[in-house]
Amino acid sequence: QQQVKQSPQSLIVQKGGIPIINCAYENTAFDYFPWYQQFPGKGPALLIAIRPDVSEKKEGRFTISFNKSAKQFSLHIMDSQPGDSATYFCAATTGGGNKLTFGTGTQLKVEL
Amino acid sequence: SQTIHQWPATLVQPVGSPLSLECTVEGTSNPNLYWYRQAAGRGLQLLFYSVGIGQISSEVPQNLSASRPQDRQFILSSKKLLLSDSGFYLCAWSTGDTEAFFGQGTRLTVV
Numbered sequence: 001q002q003q004v005k006q007s008p009q010s011l012i013v014q015k016g017g018i019p020i021i022n023c024a025y026e027n028t029a030f031d032y033f034p035w036y037q038q039f040p041g042k043g044p045a046l047l048i049a050i051r052p053d054v055s056e057k058k059e060g061r062f063t064i065s066f067n068k069s070a071k072q073f074s075l076h077i078m079d080s081q082p083g084d085s086a087t088y089f090c091a092a093t094t095g096g097g098n099k100l101t102f103g104t105g106t107q108l109k110v111e112l
Numbered sequence: 113s114q115t116i117h118q119w120p121a122t123l124v125q126p127v128g129s130p131l132s133l134e135c136t137v138e139g140t141s142n143p144n145l146y147w148y149r150q151a152a153g154r155g156l157q158l159l160f161y162s163v164g165i166g167q168i169s170s171e172v173p174q175n176l177s178a179s180r181p182q183d184r185q186f187i188l189s190s191k192k193l194l195l196s197d198s199g200f201y202l203c204a205w206s207t208g209d210t211e212a213f214f215g216q217g218t219r220l221t222v223v
Binding site for chain 1: 204212219
């Protein structure tokens with residue numbers, strides 16, 4: 001029940017395309033859902049996060065869509081660029097400083 | 113602003129040797145601290161977390177241990193490294209109802 005399932009495992013898109021990464025969870029106590037971006041050899045960096053009281057959140061080219069009833073959330077990257085090539089992790093937590101539960105990651109490659 | 117320091121960045125150690133990785137956080141008090149391990153091309157596995165000095169919770173049985181001697185210091189140790197301990201080790205912190213912030217990681221290769 002603590003798992004967060006993430007798909008796809010890897011994704012290749014052309015420059016300007018809109019990659020979509022999906023995550024699903026079971027634990028209805030989760031109330032905070034951050035996304036992390038990780039470049040090779042670096043630690044993950046917080047990208048964007050959402051709470052279940054909203055259905056969508058945008059920050060620049062990154063958008064989270066959240067479907068509370070389906071217990072699913074997804075990351076969309078608009079006008080993707082080669083510099084967006086990285087591994088993306090979704091995560092969930094019950095808040096209050098509790099530990100995050102991470103998805104298994106998606107390796108994104110944006111080709112010219 | 114808060115910063116997290118993790119060192120060393122890379123480490124090559126022989127099998128059977130001891131290990132000590134250190135992580136410190138600046139700019140915040142009483143953070144929750146975490147050690148994660150990431151195998152090549154894999155996800156993040158939580159190893160230990162701490163909500164205060166001397167308070168350590170272990171997520172998986174293993175050859176490693178953690179200690180928190182000071183409020184903003186977290187140490188990952190091993191008495192005798194195994195080949196399977198190789199990986200990318202990440203320290204992270206969080207406070208209250210927030211997401212975690214990661215250090216830059218330590219690439220450990222056990223040979």
